Amino acid sequence: MKFYFAPGTISVATAYLMEDAGVAYDPVQLDFKAGDQTGADYLTINPKGRVPALATERGVLTETGAILEYVASLVPDRGLVPDDAWDAAQMRSALHYLASTVHVNHAHKLRGSRWATQQSSFDDMRAKVPETMAASCHYIETNWPLAPYVLGESMSVADPYLFAVCTWLEGDKVEIADYPKLAAHYAMMRDRPAAAAIRAKGITRS
Template sequence: MKLFYAPGTVAAASLIALCETNVAFEPVRLNFADKQQTKAEYLAINPKGRVPALITHDGVITETAAVLTYIAESNPTANLTPTDPFKRAKMNEVISYLASTVHVNHAHKIRGHRWADQQSSWDDMTARVAANMMDCFGLIEDTLKTGPWIIGDQYTIADAHLYIVESWLEGDGVSLSKLPNVAAHFNRMNRRSAVKRALEIMG
C-alpha cells in the first residue's frame, strides 16, 4: 500500500491510523510548496488534487472518512472501530462532522479562492475562521467531558482525525487554553506510539 500525504494536512490522520496497525505501507510525501498535488502525475492517482490518497491492491481510495474506515476494517486486530452499531455510528458522526463542517471552516482561512473571486470576500472568510472553529470546538469540548476518547472509552479512527484538526487550532486563532478537554485529548494523542511514529515520518 502507498499513502500519499503532505505534512500537517488531514492526510496525517490516515498516516496515524496506518501506524496503529502492523500493515506494511509506503508513505509518499507530496510537496505542496511545489504544488505537486496539482501535477498530472498525482492527478492520475487522485483527480481531486487533494490528500490523502491510499493505493490498495484493489484500487485507489480518497477522502479521509473512506481511507480511515478502510484501514480500520481491513485491520480488525488493531481495534480501531467499535463493533457495536451505536458506537460505530457515534464514531462516524464525529468523522462526518470533522470532514464536512470543521475542515471546511478551517479551509476558509487560506482557500477562499474555492468559493469566491474577490480579495475582499477572501478577507471576510479568513476573518470568520477563529469564531467558526471555536463554535465547532465548543461542541467537541463538551463531547470530550466523558472521555478519554471522543466516543468515550474506546480509541478509534475518529481520534486520529480529531487530533489533526486540533493541531490546526492555534494557527486558526483558537487557543487550546480555552478548551481544557480538547487540550487533554491532544496531549493524550501525543503520547501514543503511533502518533510519535507518524510525526517522525512527517519529519
C-alpha cells in the first residue's frame, strides 16, 4: 500500500501503527513547503489536500481514525480495536477527541488561514495554542486511564494517535512533564521499535 505522509504530521500515527503491527507499506513523502499537498497530482489521490492518505487495493482511505481502524483490521489477532462495544466506543471517543479538538487546537499555530484572513487573527490564534493544548493535556491526564495504554491494559489504535499528538507538544510550548501519566505514555511509545523505525524513515524526529 502506498502511504502518503509528511514528516511530523498526524501521518505519524498511521506509520507508527503499520510498523508496530507489521503491516507493509510504501511511504511516499510530500513536501509541504513546495505545496505538494495541493498540487494537481496529489489532489487526484486526496482531494482534501491533506495527509495521511493510504492507497489500499480497494481505494484511497483518508482520515486518521478511519485509516487506523482499517490497519487494525488487517491484523485481527492484535486486538487493536476492542471486541467489547463499550470499550470500542471509549476508544473511538478518544480518537474523535484527538481529531476534532486536540488536532484542531494545534492547527491554529500554523494554519490560521483556514479560519481567518488577517495577520492579527493568525497571531491571536497562534498565541492561544499553548493554552488550548495544555487544557487538552490536562483533560487527558485526568480522564483517560493511561495505565499504561489509553484504554488501560491493552494497546489500541488510540495509542499511536496519542503518540503522534504528543510529538507536537514541545513545539506547542507545553511541558509534558507537567502531566506524569501522559509523559509516561509518550516515553513508553517512544521506546517501542515502531518509533525507531519511523524515525529511521524520516517520518518523525521524536
